[in-house]
Amino acid sequence: MEYISKLDEFETFVERIRKYGLLPTSFTGESKPSLxxxxxxxxTNGKAAFGRLKGCLHHLVNxxxxxxxxLITDYGNADSAEYNAxxxxxxxxxxxxxxxxxxxxxxxxxNAMKKILFRICQMEQRKKL
Known part of the structure; x- marks a missing residue:
């Protein structure tokens, strides 16, 4: 079995999306709005791989x-916060x-998560866990 990196898989995925778009999911042939x-x-590990990722996303956007x-979440990681940021x-x-x-x-x-989950439990008439 041959190893394929996640970056290689992502580049292949982006290339397919750029060329072909998304295929309709229904058999009726109707095209529904997609996102x-x-x-x-x-x-990515290293400048070369990061450059490939940037280039791939650049082609996708264009x-x-x-x-x-x-989605890009920029929460800090104590070990490599400066590099990640x-x-x-x-x-x-x-x-x-x-x-x-x-x-x-x-x-x-x-606290915001707790409040929302509590409100959902109330609306669903569920007891707190």
Missing amino acids: LLIDDLPM STQIPTTI RCLEELKLSLESCGACKVAFNPITV
Whole structure:
């Protein structure tokens, strides 16, 4: 069995999306509005791999025929926070420079999650766990 890196798989996926778009999911042939959601970018190690990822996303933003959302979470990691923050910022700037729009949300706090889950339990008439 041959090893294929996640970055190689992602590049192949992006190339297919750029060329062919999304296939209709129904047998009726009706085309429903679609949105491509990318919520897990491959990890890169080194400048060459990071450059490939940036180039891949640049091509995607410039040529995709479907509205595309790329989720980038920039929470800090104590071990490599500076490097990760620098890479994320460079990636964001690269995407914005080729036409992507940035939408930022405030982080979700533990108390906010508890309140929402409590409210859902009340609405569903469930007891707290």
